[in-house]
Amino acid sequence: MKKFLRDVSLYLSVILLIGMGISFAASYFLSKSQFYKPNFIVNNLGKNSHYTYILAGSSRGLTTVNTEEVDRNLNVKGLNISMDDTGLPSQFLMIKHYFESGYTADYCVLTLDLSHMEGSKNGLGDNDYRFVSYSDRDYVWEYFRSKEEGIVRPLTLSRYFPLFAFSYYNMELFWPALYSTVNPQFKNRFDSNGNYFYPDQVLPEDQEKEPWKTVPKTLGNPILTELEEYLKSKNCKLIVYVAPYYGTTLSITETGTYPVINHSGALKEAKYFFDINHVNNLGRNEATALFTQSLEDYF
Amino acid sequence: MLFNSIEFFLFVIPIFLIYWFPLSKNIKGQNLLLLVGSYFFYGWWDWRFLFLIAFSSILDYFIGKNLESETAERKRKIWLWLSVLVNLGLLGFFKYFNFFITSFSEAFTFFGYTIPVYRLDIILPVGISFYTFQTMSYTLDIYRRKIKASHDVISFMAFVSFFPQLVAGPIERASHLLPQFNSVRNFNYSWAISGAKIFVWGMFKKIVIADNAAILVEGIFSKYGEQSSLTLIMGSILFSFQIYGDFSGYSDMAVGLSRMLGFDLISNFKFPYLSRNISAFWKHWHISLSTWFRDYLYIPLGGNRLGKKRAMVNIFIVFLVSGFWHGANWTFIVWGMIHGLVYLFYLIAGEKKEDDTLVLSFSTLGNILVTFSLVSLAFIFFRSPSIHDSMGYLSGIFVGKGESSFLLGNSRQMIMTIISCIGILILMAYEIASKRKNLIEVKLSKYDLVFIGLCTLFLGAFKNHLDFVYFQF
Numbered sequence: 001m002k003k004f005l006r007d008v009s010l011y012l013s014v015i016l017l018i019g020m021g022i023s024f025a026a027s028y029f030l031s032k033s034q035f036y037k038p039n040f041i042v043n044n045l046g047k048n049s050h051y052t053y054i055l056a057g058s059s060r061g062l063t064t065v066n067t068e069e070v071d072r073n074l075n076v077k078g079l080n081i082s083m084d085d086t087g088l089p090s091q092f093l094m095i096k097h098y099f100e101s102g103y104t105a106d107y108c109v110l111t112l113d114l115s116h117m118e119g120s121k122n123g124l125g126d127n128d129y130r131f132v133s134y135s136d137r138d139y140v141w142e143y144f145r146s147k148e149e150g151i152v153r154p155l156t157l158s159r160y161f162p163l164f165a166f167s168y169y170n171m172e173l174f175w176p177a178l179y180s181t182v183n184p185q186f187k188n189r190f191d192s193n194g195n196y197f198y199p200d201q202v203l204p205e206d207q208e209k210e211p212w213k214t215v216p217k218t219l220g221n222p223i224l225t226e227l228e229e230y231l232k233s234k235n236c237k238l239i240v241y242v243a244p245y246y247g248t249t250l251s252i253t254e255t256g257t258y259p260v261i262n263h264s265g266a267l268k269e270a271k272y273f274f275d276i277n278h279v280n281n282l283g284r285n286e287a288t289a290l291f292t293q294s295l296e297d298y299f
Numbered sequence: 300m301l302f303n304s305i306e307f308f309l310f311v312i313p314i315f316l317i318y319w320f321p322l323s324k325n326i327k328g329q330n331l332l333l334l335v336g337s338y339f340f341y342g343w344w345d346w347r348f349l350f351l352i353a354f355s356s357i358l359d360y361f362i363g364k365n366l367e368s369e370t371a372e373r374k375r376k377i378w379l380w381l382s383v384l385v386n387l388g389l390l391g392f393f394k395y396f397n398f399f400i401t402s403f404s405e406a407f408t409f410f411g412y413t414i415p416v417y418r419l420d421i422i423l424p425v426g427i428s429f430y431t432f433q434t435m436s437y438t439l440d441i442y443r444r445k446i447k448a449s450h451d452v453i454s455f456m457a458f459v460s461f462f463p464q465l466v467a468g469p470i471e472r473a474s475h476l477l478p479q480f481n482s483v484r485n486f487n488y489s490w491a492i493s494g495a496k497i498f499v500w501g502m503f504k505k506i507v508i509a510d511n512a513a514i515l516v517e518g519i520f521s522k523y524g525e526q527s528s529l530t531l532i533m534g535s536i537l538f539s540f541q542i543y544g545d546f547s548g549y550s551d552m553a554v555g556l557s558r559m560l561g562f563d564l565i566s567n568f569k570f571p572y573l574s575r576n577i578s579a580f581w582k583h584w585h586i587s588l589s590t591w592f593r594d595y596l597y598i599p600l601g602g603n604r605l606g607k608k609r610a611m612v613n614i615f616i617v618f619l620v621s622g623f624w625h626g627a628n629w630t631f632i633v634w635g636m637i638h639g640l641v642y643l644f645y646l647i648a649g650e651k652k653e654d655d656t657l658v659l660s661f662s663t664l665g666n667i668l669v670t671f672s673l674v675s676l677a678f679i680f681f682r683s684p685s686i687h688d689s690m691g692y693l694s695g696i697f698v699g700k701g702e703s704s705f706l707l708g709n710s711r712q713m714i715m716t717i718i719s720c721i722g723i724l725i726l727m728a729y730e731i732a733s734k735r736k737n738l739i740e741v742k743l744s745k746y747d748l749v750f751i752g753l754c755t756l757f758l759g760a761f762k763n764h765l766d767f768v769y770f771q772f
Contacts, residue, residue, distance in 0.1 A: 167759070
């Protein structure tokens, strides 16, 4: 019996040790890549880079505004740090990641989603694992520690044992790390300015027929206040931007001191939309033009 | 509580240590521990299920004793029928009530009458089909005087609820498993190591093949109308490997756990996808159920003793019932019918006696591919929610106009497809090698064990933590 336990422990240790070695290597290659946005921010920008504005948000932030176009028209320098499938807590983490990596910005434009205006659920976001290469940084580890739930917490443990994260999220981390060994410049669904756009697919007909509605909203999410305070400490001003929705105009009651650019009902025609939450390439051009006009007032 | 969950490891490690250290010389204590552990394991799903399994076990325990002591044949028959009716009654109520009531109503609608349907909001107790068949085999075997009744209620209840095989088999016979509860179990190093290895192999099949393929299969089957013919063919192949990885993976883990506790369970699968015809397939697929139906349905119906025609009718009945056993849906019945028809066609064409050793040749490979294709096509009925969907899926394969491919839909699905294919290749490579050596299960060397462990770590779909498919049966 003791021999059995000893042998099982031995084989388990060998598998875990080799697994740890593979995970450390994968973590190294991922940390040197530009595969995900957090790696792109660290590895693509020059030391102590300064931007006039950074654009944070979810997929709506990622795909609505073409920062290249804004920069050309306003003669400024912008960077899109938005990441798809994220909520406000993850977006705050991304903003922190930008500043804590040694970069500065005059303005932080936050593309705020309807579902995060009044509050955000506590818990890990779907794409938070993309910060795993930086779990040795306190703000990232603290974030994982406070948000992750369950008996085994792979992301929290990844600070010391990357095996847990690279095994649990193998499809999301291990395979990209493998790909990064041969193509470290590859960016996963964003360009060198951090932008991405949806193709010219038009909204499905059944969604097109839905009547337009006006929804009252208050910007009461406490994370917004926290974010504003954080940005102040980094000499950066917060601007909240609400990108166009199809079928919904938001009537927003502002509670903070930050300005709000509300373009929620700015594009009325279905031809501008990929789905009810995202513009297509045509809509992106229109939304960018509107955004540029609004942003000019603040610069 | 799934075998591949953290909760299960937290549950089973203390059981294992108590079982082999303080209780190693105490058979009654070990049985009590297994009973308490098994009830805890089963109650983890829903504590209400415990009443059902306790009732079923106690009833069969007392009926078994009466069947043994009773000498009057008429009374013995009454006891047997009581056991069969109660067990099948419970199974019928929980599993088939809504199916019958809906089918009854639909039949009336077909003839122009409308009758209201009162469906019951019943939860199907996990594994009810498995333990019901196990306890039924107990009373049937005592009735036939093949085994003695148990006189130890704890060991009998532990036999019925034995947690490694409680919820998805293998369906054990009392003649094989029950005596093991009554004899001293000494720790055997080689036996336990073989158990640990087969457990790891089962986990690989479940986590790497079944759980990855499940996502792709769901995507293809839920939107079959949009998919290209090739994608639909791939979907049916992937489902064949999903169900195999899932069910045989569970069986391997059950066998492995049992060996580590000093028990021997029967092998439920013996490389079924390397079968050269449908008859061989059924000798290697879900063996515990096939042999159950052979012994308790096919042979009592007359088997092949009443001529070839009657034997063929009996075979067809067994396949129909086997299909229905899997679930209360016409799709399962049609699945059983297809296998029955193919089997009969094979019998008519002339059954061949075959060596179980695999000799690789073009003709063998051709036969294996034909058998696998038939099995995969039949599985379309097994997987689809309705006959209508099954037919739609099949017509999509042969005359489909869909153009999209879920497997190449985005980079994530492509990676998942690659992982599933790698998993399947590893599985088949090990199975072919084992079958060529005439082994009945994959035997992992120490290097294989490390390799399979690492594959599981880096290819496993840990985020897609799914129940075992056969839990629903």
